[in-house]
Amino acid sequence: MNRRQFLAISTACALLPATGRAGAMRLRAEPVAVRLLPDEEGHGPAEMLGFNGRTPGPEIRVRAGGRVSVAFENGIDRPSAIHWHGIHIDNAMDGVPGLTQDAVAPGATFEYDFAAPHPGTYWYHAHHRSWEQVAKGLYGPLIVEERDPPKVDRDIAVVLDDWRLTPDGGLHPSFGNRHDFSHAGRLGNYARAFFSRDRVRAGDRVRLRLINAATARTFKVRIGGGSGAVVAQDGMPLAAPEPMGEPVLAPAQRTDIVLDAANPVTFHLLPRGEPYPLGTLAVEGANPAPARGPVEPLPPTPVAAPDAKGARRLTLAMEGGAMGGRHRGDDFWAFNGRSGMPDAPWQRFARGETARITMRNDTAFPHGIHIHGHHFHELGADGTPGHYRDTTLVDPRKSRDVLCVFDNPGKWLIHCHTLGHQASGMKTWVEVA
Ligand code: C2O
Ligand code: CU
Numbered sequence: 001m002n003r004r005q006f007l008a009i010s011t012a013c014a015l016l017p018a019t020g021r022a023g024a025m026r027l028r029a030e031p032v033a034v035r036l037l038p039d040e041e042g043h044g045p046a047e048m049l050g051f052n053g054r055t056p057g058p059e060i061r062v063r064a065g066g067r068v069s070v071a072f073e074n075g076i077d078r079p080s081a082i083h084w085h086g087i088h089i090d091n092a093m094d095g096v097p098g099l100t101q102d103a104v105a106p107g108a109t110f111e112y113d114f115a116a117p118h119p120g121t122y123w124y125h126a127h128h129r130s131w132e133q134v135a136k137g138l139y140g141p142l143i144v145e146e147r148d149p150p151k152v153d154r155d156i157a158v159v160l161d162d163w164r165l166t167p168d169g170g171l172h173p174s175f176g177n178r179h180d181f182s183h184a185g186r187l188g189n190y191a192r193a194f195f196s197r198d199r200v201r202a203g204d205r206v207r208l209r210l211i212n213a214a215t216a217r218t219f220k221v222r223i224g225g226g227s228g229a230v231v232a233q234d235g236m237p238l239a240a241p242e243p244m245g246e247p248v249l250a251p252a253q254r255t256d257i258v259l260d261a262a263n264p265v266t267f268h269l270l271p272r273g274e275p276y277p278l279g280t281l282a283v284e285g286a287n288p289a290p291a292r293g294p295v296e297p298l299p300p301t302p303v304a305a306p307d308a309k310g311a312r313r314l315t316l317a318m319e320g321g322a323m324g325g326r327h328r329g330d331d332f333w334a335f336n337g338r339s340g341m342p343d344a345p346w347q348r349f350a351r352g353e354t355a356r357i358t359m360r361n362d363t364a365f366p367h368g369i370h371i372h373g374h375h376f377h378e379l380g381a382d383g384t385p386g387h388y389r390d391t392t393l394v395d396p397r398k399s400r401d402v403l404c405v406f407d408n409p410g411k412w413l414i415h416c417h418t419l420g421h422q423a424s425g426m427k428t429w430v431e432v433a
Contacts, residue, residue, distance in 0.1 A: 025060070027051045027082070029126070029138055030075035036163060036190065043169025049076055049126075049136040056159050056213065057124070057140030059196055064119040064144050070112045072104060076133075079103030082112060083127035084142060085252055086235050086375070086390045090114050091410025094372055095127045098341070099411050099429060103128045118301050119146040120235020121157070121209040121254040131419035132175045135163070135186055135215045141196070143209065144235070146299055152258060153204035153287060157196040158267065160221070160249065160278065161213045162188025176423075182322045182332040184365055185216025185418040193267050193279035200261045202283050203290030207231075208257040208265075212249035215419040218366060218393065220248045222275055224266040225283075228259030229295040234389040236375055237298035246270060250368030250393035252417040258295040303388065304352070304405040306377060311356040311403060314347065316369070316414070318394070320425065324363040331425035333363075333416070339425035346414070346428040349406040353432075359392065360399040367421065368393045371430075372412040376404035391417055406432045 032050035037043045051057025062068050074080050081103050083095035093114040097103035104110045116122075122142040126133035141157040164172040164186060180186045191214075200206050208228070212219050229241035234254050247255045259265065264283050268275035319327040319334045329339020335346070349355065356379075359369055370391040377385040378392055379401040394400050406412075415427035 024069045024071070026071045026073060027057060028073040028075050029080055032137065034137065035169070036165065036192070037169045046163070046165070046170045048171060049133060049138045051138065051140055055137030055139075056194055057138070059141045059143060059157055060124070061143045061145060062116050064147055065115065065117060067113060067115055068142075072110045072112055074104045074106055074108055077106050078129065079105055080126050080128045080133060080138070081110070082124050084112070084114065084122065084124050085370070086120070086122040086254070087114065087142070088117055088375075088408055089373055091373065091408070091412070094410070094412070096372070096413050097128050099413060116144045118235065119144045120232060120301070121211060121256055122235055123211050123213065123254070125213070131186065131215055131423045134213070134419060135175065136171065139213045141209070141211055148299060150207075150296060150298055151205075151291070152207040153291070154197065154200050154206040155209070156206060156281065157209045157211065159194040159211045159213050160191070160219045161194070162191035162217045164188045165190050180216075181420040181424040185420040187216050188214070191217070191269055191276065191278060195279060195281060199282045199284045200265060201285045201287040202262060203287035204261050205291035206259050206261050206265070208259055210247060210249060210255045210257065212251055212253050214251050216251060218248060218250045218368070220246055220270040221278070222246050222268045222270055223257070223259065224268070225263040225281070226259045226261040226265055228257045230255055231258050231295065231298050232256035233387045234375065234391060236388040237300055238387070239300070240297055241295045248393070250366070250391060250417065251419070252368060252370055252391045253389070253393070256298075260291065303375065304407050306403040306405050307354040308356070308403060311354040313356050315358045315360060318359070318361045318363050318367050318416070318426065321363045321365055321421075324365070329425055333421050333424050333426035335414075335426060335428045338428065341427060341429065345411070345431040347430045349430060349432045351409055351432055352405065352407045354403060354405050356401055356403050358399055358401050359394050361394040361396055364396050366393060366395050367426065368417040369414065370417045371404060371414050373408045373410065374404055374406065374412065376402040378402055406430065408432060
């Protein structure tokens with residue numbers, strides 16, 4: 001099947017499974033059969049992995065400050081673990097085999113129990129052989145609600161992903177392909193959005209929570225059918241809403257948008273060629289009392305103030321890859337000349353210490369760098385703080401400074417969220433005492 005055939009396929013509406021209220025719940029990783037392509041094409045289902053029988057897994061919702069308590073049952077034939085991406089979490093619950101826990105053996109159960117301090121849009125995903133387990137579907141949305149949520153008519157999670165499919169609609173078996181690892185990662189040939197509900201009324205004010213669950217693809221998205229504003233990035237509120245524009249999400253990034261829907265709300269991926277349809281929220285009926293007035297900012301999340309002047313100056317140089325800089329490591333990718341996990345942490349911080357990290361991309365590919373357990377301020381060229389994120393996209397041959405207050409004790413992974421890059425060397429860790 002070639003790309004033109006894919007572009008000719010209409011996007012069926014794809015609904016996320018029902019919400020799980022976090023109190024105590026169970027998440028079982030298991031094989032699932034999923035029909036990704038529309039039925040009328042006569043394709044069989046793809047053999048994938050999911051939680052509780054579905055991919056994406058159930059949307060978990062919890063009130064800020066509340067606890068998430070999940071019995072994770074591993075029903076697949078390989079070890080696994082769950083990472084709660086973006087949560088300033090208790091280190092023991094971070095879900096990183098080899099650093100914060102042992103991988104959960106097939107048939108075994110692990111109890112995750114943690115507080116979710118900050119409201120926002122997060123997600124959970126497998127963190128063992130993630131380049132394969134996430135690509136096969138082991139992920140889901142994790143929504144931490146404001147204590148006093150802003151008024152909207154609809155609150156809809158929009159999970160973006162792509163898959164590499166065979167002509168009969170199955171997952172292409174080329175997992176762990178070394179060519180993918182040394183280039184842009186496992187890019188799919190078919191992309192789609194999953195929605196937590198698939199209709200709105202004309203005049204509704206809708207909160208859209210975009211989550212990029214892809215293992216490699218950066219999504220640039222065009223949203224039609226209404227006017228909107230960006231209110232949060234990676235779960236964290238913006239001081240003032242920003243024009244919606246065409247949001248760009250690196251793997252693992254999230255963007256919250258508040259949109260006043262006038263018509264069906266359409267989502268298109270903007271690749272190099274024609275806009276590619278990802279899905280549509282249909283319009284059914286009209287809102288008798290549409291919201292008026294500008295989109296208000298979300299209530300601010302109190303976070304630790306960085307000590308910009310006293311910050312420890314560090315450089316994290318991304319190296320390697322095809323057509324890339326040399327490094328001394330023994331795999332494709334490296335940070336600062338070191339490929340793979342060092343035995344000792346890259347840095348140790350006293351709790352509350354601020355670091356100013358220059359993330360310098362010396363390679364020919366973009367990298368979305370994620371720091372576990374923390375958010376950090378992206379700094380503009382003149383040093384002014386911009387967005388407060390947990391994953392930052394650095395383009396080839398570019399560099400970005402970030403300011404991070406390391407105030408969460410424990411051992412924290414730092415890695416590229418192109419998961420094939422992580423697997424082939426682009427990772428390290430820090431320790432906060
Ligand atoms: Cu979402 Cu270590 O990653
Ligand atoms: Cu990368």
